[in-house]
Each structure stands twice: as C-alpha cells, then as structure tokens.
Amino acid sequence: MKKNWYQKELVIKSTQKRRGDNNNRKDVRKIQSWLTLYSIQNPHSGTATDIDGDFGPATERAVKNFQREKGVVEDGVVTQEMFDLLCFNLKDAFDKPLLSDNLRDLVIEAAEAHLKNHPFELIIGGESNSGPWVRSYMDGNDGTPWYWCMGFVQAIIDQAASVLDKNFKTLMPNTYSCDTVGTIGLNKGLLTRYTKLRKDTSLIKPGDIFLIQKSSFDWVHTGIIISINDDVIETIEGNTNIAGSRNGVAVLKRTRNLKKSKIDVFSIEPLV
Template sequence: MKKNWYQKELVIKDTQRRNGDHNNRKDTRKIQSWLTLYSIQNPHSGTATDVDGDFGPATEKAVKNFQKEKGLFENGIVTQETFDVLCANLKDAFDKPLTATNLRDLVIEAAENHLRNHPYELIIDGQSNSGPWVRSYMDGNDGSPWYWCMGFVQAIIDQAASALDKNFRNLMPQTYSCDTVGTTGLNKGILTRYTALRNDSSLIKPGDIFLIQRSSFDWTHTGIITSVNNGVIETIEGNTNIAGSRNGVAVLKRTRNFLKSKIDVFSIEPLV
C-alpha cells in the first residue's frame, strides 16, 4: 500500500504508566485517543478521558476500566500488548486480507470492513478532524482544516488496488482534494456529470467514486458507491454524519438520491 501511515498508529515506543520513567506525551495521547474512541461505541465502559498527553490518575483508571472490559489484568499499565488490543480495530480495517477477486468487489469489501471497525474522529486541543483514524487516512495530518473524506476514499482504493498488485496512483494523484480528483476525471474522460447520470443510471457502477458538485469545477464531498437502484446510490463515506455533512465525524453508510442531487461519478474502470 502507498498510504501506510496507519502502521505508525499501531505502535507505542515504550510502556506507558502513571508516573512512568519512559512516558512520552505522543504515546499517551495515542492511548487516550483509543480509550475515548472505545467509549464512543461502549458508552458504559468508563474509558473516555482527556486527550492531553498526561498519564495521570484519570488515564490510569480509564485503562483499568478498559482492561476490565477486555478481561485483561487490571493494572492500569499500557504495554505494546495492551495497546494492540486498544487499536485492534484500526489494524483489522487496514490489514485484514481481502478475499474478492476483482477490483470493484475489493473496493466494496475494503470499505465495508472499515465501516465495521467504526472509524471516528476526535476533538483534540479544540481541533476537530483529529485522532488516529484521521491521521491514517490523511498520511499523518489531522486537525480542523483536514477534511478527510477524500483521504478515506483513496485509502480504500489503495487497499483494493494493492490486493491486485496495482498502484492506485495510476488512476489519480495522491491527494486530499475533491477538486483535484474531479479535474483529473474530466481530463481523463472518466468523470460523468450528474446530468448524464440522471438519464442513464447504467453509467454508475459499484466501486466507483461519487463527487458532490457545488459548481462545474468545485466538488465538496466524496465517497464510495456500493450499489445503484431506482435513482438511489448506497454509499460508504468518511468525514460525514447522519445529515450527510462533508465535515462530519465518522465513516457511515448512506443512501443518496442522485436524481435530485448534483452528484458526479469518477469511474475506477481504467484500473480494473
């Protein structure tokens, strides 16, 4: 894979504990981030804590609560082995072997596997679009300016293409910009405008990429198309929410009416 930053999110440099001699703020923030992410899916767990880099009594208790949840020894200490359990969802999303045999099915399989692992952003130091999932999609970048919907899409396309020993950058440049991908699609003749799609839905295929158009050369949001039926596309998209925002908080599966929305479609066919 070309987008391999996620591997850095799976390790800590040393064991972290309250008042530990080898504590460092970066590793403690990673731990606190995963504790808080766990609490989003398990609100009863008592693992939500500040992401401030200080391994104090609150973080120690949150670790113990996590260890209790997972049937681990409740000592409040995070070794690499404990951290492996904390970040297991991220590892599964990126490292689980894909089983499909063609690119379109691989794209959908990879997207669905990420969805099952609950990618979610955090607010850290007052900055949205933060945390290990965002950094994994955005090659180490995070914070409020880093809208991550295209980072998510390219991570999925990269993962699927890599399973076939293909380079996704032969399809599009590595970027975080919907505009860059949209313009690339126009230049290559593989972006279909919404006006054509409304007349012929057969132009849309599962595994393709949708781009929401604000104007002819300005696109504001993107995601993976998983199915097409009766004027509706089902999608898996990052940095969205239940309202379909382009700056939401999670990876979600959505339905979108392409007959009423300005949705252009970028075809992955040249890489198939």
C-alpha cells in the same frame, strides 16, 4: 499499499503508565485517543478521558476500566500488547486480508471492513478532524482544516488495488482534494456529470467514486458507491454524519438520491 501511515498508529515506543520513567506525551495521547474512541461504541465502559498527553490518575482509571472490559489484569499499565487491544479496530480495517478476486468487489469489501470498525474523528486540543483514524487516512495530517473524505476514499482504493499489485496513483495522484480528483476525472474522460447520470444510471458501477458538485469545477464531498438501485445510490463515505455533511465525524453507510443532489461519478474502470 502506498498509504501506510496507519502502521505508525499501531505502535508505542515503550510501556506507558502513571509516573512512568519512559512516558511519552505523543504515545499517551494515542492511548487516550483509543480509550475515548472505545467509549463512543461502549458508552458504559468508563474509558472516555482527556486527550492531553498526561498519564495521570484519570487515564490510569480509564485504562483499568478498559482492561476490565477485555477481561485482562487491571494494572493500569499499557504495554505494546495492551496497546494492540486498544487499536485493534484500526489494524483489522487495514490489515485483515481481503478475499474478493476483482477490483470493484475488493473496493466494496475494503470499505465495508472499515465501516465495521467504526472510524471516528476526535477533537484534540480544540481541533476537530483529529485522531488516529484521520491521520491514517490523511498520511499523518489531522486538525480542523483537514477534511478527510477524499483521504478515506483513496485509502480504500489503495487497499483494494494493492491486493492485485496495482498502484492507485496510476488513476489519480495522492491528494486530499475533491477538486483535484474531479478535474483529473474530466481531463481523463473518467468523470460523468450528474445531468447524464440522471438519464442513464447504468453508467454507474459499484466501486466507483461519487463527487458532490457545488459548481462545475468545485466538488465538496466524496465517497465510495457500493450499489445502485433506480435513482438511489448506496455509499460508504468518510467525514460525514447522519445529515450527509461534508465535514461530519465518522465513516457511515448512506443512501443518496441522484435526483436531489448534483452527484458526478469518477470511474475506477482503468484500474479494473
């Protein structure tokens, strides 16, 4: 895989604990991030805590609460083994072997694997679009300006293509910009405009990339198409919410009406 920053999110430099001699603020923030992410899916757990890099009594209590949830010794200490439990979802999303035998099915399988593991952004230091999931999709970048929908799409395409020993960069450059991908699609003849798609939805195939058009050369959101039914596409997309925002908080599965949005489609066929 070309987009492999996620591997850095799976490790801490040393054991972290309250008053630990080897405490590292960056690693403590990682721990606090995963504790908070766990609390989003398990609101009863008592693991939500400040993400400030300080391994104080609140973080220690949150770690013990997580350990109780997992049925392990409640000592409040985070070894690499304990951190593996904290960040399991990220590793599962990126490293669990994909079983499909063709690119389009691999793209869908990878997108569904990420969806199942609940990628979610955090607010850290007052900055949205932050946290380990965002950095994994955005090659280490996070913070309010880093809209991560295209980072998510390219991570999925990269993961799927790598199974077949293909390089997603032959299709498009590594970019976080919908405009860049849309323009390249036009130049390569891979982007079909919404006006044409509304007349012939058979031009859309599962695994292709949708781009929501604001104007002819300006696209504001993207995601993976997983199925097409009449005038409706089902999608898996990052940095969205239940309203379909281009700057939401999570990876979600959505339905989109082709007749109500200006949805262009970028074909991945050259990689197939």
